[in-house]
Amino acid sequence: MIGTRGVPPKYGGFETAVDEVGRRLVARGYDVVVYCRNDDSSLAYHDGMRRVSLPALRVKQAETLSHSALSILHAVVHGCDAAIVFNAANAPLIPLLRLRRIPVAVHLDGLEWNRSKWKGAGSHYYRWAARVAVRCADRLIADARAIQDFYRESYDVATTFIPYGADLAVGHAHDRLADVGLERDAYHLIVARMEPENNLLLSVEAYVRSGAHLPLAIVGSAPYSERYSALVRESSGDADVRFLGSVWDQELLNQLYGNTRLYIHGHSVGGTNPSLLRAMGAGAPIAALDVVFNREVLSKTGMFFDGADALSSLIQSAEANPGDAATLGHAAQERVAAEYDWEAVADQYEQLCRELIARTPERDAKVGVTAAE
Numbered sequence: 001m002i003g004t005r006g007v008p009p010k011y012g013g014f015e016t017a018v019d020e021v022g023r024r025l026v027a028r029g030y031d032v033v034v035y036c037r038n039d040d041s042s043l044a045y046h047d048g049m050r051r052v053s054l055p056a057l058r059v060k061q062a063e064t065l066s067h068s069a070l071s072i073l074h075a076v077v078h079g080c081d082a083a084i085v086f087n088a089a090n091a092p093l094i095p096l097l098r099l100r101r102i103p104v105a106v107h108l109d110g111l112e113w114n115r116s117k118w119k120g121a122g123s124h125y126y127r128w129a130a131r132v133a134v135r136c137a138d139r140l141i142a143d144a145r146a147i148q149d150f151y152r153e154s155y156d157v158a159t160t161f162i163p164y165g166a167d168l169a170v171g172h173a174h175d176r177l178a179d180v181g182l183e184r185d186a187y188h189l190i191v192a193r194m195e196p197e198n199n200l201l202l203s204v205e206a207y208v209r210s211g212a213h214l215p216l217a218i219v220g221s222a223p224y225s226e227r228y229s230a231l232v233r234e235s236s237g238d239a240d241v242r243f244l245g246s247v248w249d250q251e252l253l254n255q256l257y258g259n260t261r262l263y264i265h266g267h268s269v270g271g272t273n274p275s276l277l278r279a280m281g282a283g284a285p286i287a288a289l290d291v292v293f294n295r296e297v298l299s300k301t302g303m304f305f306d307g308a309d310a311l312s313s314l315i316q317s318a319e320a321n322p323g324d325a326a327t328l329g330h331a332a333q334e335r336v337a338a339e340y341d342w343e344a345v346a347d348q349y350e351q352l353c354r355e356l357i358a359r360t361p362e363r364d365a366k367v368g369v370t371a372a373e
Contacts, residue, residue: 001033001034001084002035002071002072003064003071003085003086005036006035006039007019007049007051013274014086016274019046022047023047024342024346025349026047026048033049033050034049035052035074036052036053037067038058038067054070056070064090065090072085072093075100076099082102082105083103083105085105085106086106088129088130089125091137092129094133098136103356105138105140105141106139106141107143108133108151110144110270111270138356139356140159142162143271144163144296145161146292147159160352163339164273164345165343165345166274166278166336166342167342168336170283172184172254172259174255180244182256182259185261185322186214187242187260188214188215188216188260188262188318189216189284190266191256191278192218192219193221193225194221194222194228194232195222196225197267197268197270198267199267200218200220200228201232202266202308203264203311204232204241206310206311207239210312210313216240216241217242217260218232218244219245219246219256221245257281258283260284261325262285262286262314262318262325263279263284263286264315265279265287267293272297280298280302280332280336281340282333283326283332285329288302288303288304289304289306297340299335301328301335
């Protein structure tokens with residue numbers, strides 16, 4: 001698997017998917033190689049996946065592509081049966097794999113050119129790279145139906161729908177909440193990188209406007225958006241907004257998801273969002289920005305807002321009528337069990353890899369899967 005920061009997962013949705021799918025494929029007898037970026041770990045394996053750690057330029061515009069270039073060259077030299085390349089930004093490198101007769105599937109991610117951090121040349125590059133992926137990849141992976149619709153309408157091309165998954169959490173512990181000064185069912189939660197597309201500024205303004213009695217906990221960092229992060233912090237004023245930074249402790253993070261009064265999801269671009277699925281799997285009551293991606297995932301199991309006033313009302317309602325919100329949380333959990341199961345997701349990746357390899361009959365029957373971003 002190529003194009004992510006690697007495993008163990010410490011960043012976002014791609015890394016989580018690689019970890020969850022990769023270890024399940026290993027358990028089924030496959031050899032899985034994951035390329036890891038700027039990693040100082042000496043681990044050769046993680047949950048049975050072989051880790052290949054390679055450097056990258058520590059520059060926003062070149063970090064992903066520089067690491068993926070090294071990863072793909074490594075895969076070309078050492079060979080593999082199929083490659084899954086995450087992030088359409090890496091598509092211009094696909095011809096190297098094709099020259100080696102390695103079949104390639106590209107996970108397209110969301111509509112990255114709409115993100116403010118890729119203004120100007122970055123946005124144009126992402127659009128161009130998406131067109132390259134359409135032309136060069138053997139298969140295209142979309143994690144949302146809305147992404148499928150976009151590529152069908154824009155490029156007249158079919159994609160394979162494979163969503164992310166989520167674990168179900170039943171019977172939440174809450175002993176770790178004291179580590180961050182919180183109590184069970186007595187806080188609201190946001191888990192998101194501090195980027196404009198995730199609408200933290202809107203969410204904090206709505207929280208302040210609501211006059212909420214419970215604190216708002218925000219988990220996430222601002223790797224490329226320090227100015228935006230400063231605006232979010234300033235907007236909180238004297239309200240009880242607690243910036244927890246990045247939380248890599250998965251036990252604590254699970255407890256944060258599972259014991260919140262209201263989970264606020266302001267993501268506006270991308271496809272199926274892993275943070276949203278994780279909140280659903282934890283049974284958290286959810287208020288989500290009213291965009292097609294969030295509607296697709298939540299369906300009728302969440303509440304939606306289209307601005308600060310609407311979100312402010314939902315926060316007030318969650319504090320005044322906690323039972324109503326909790327009912328939606330249970331429904332969201334049932335939806336995850338039915339539609340976003342990691343075992344089913346792994347089944348789909350396994351089938352995809354087998355179909356890729358079937359296009360090259362001269363290969364051995366043994367399947368090896370290589371992942372990169």
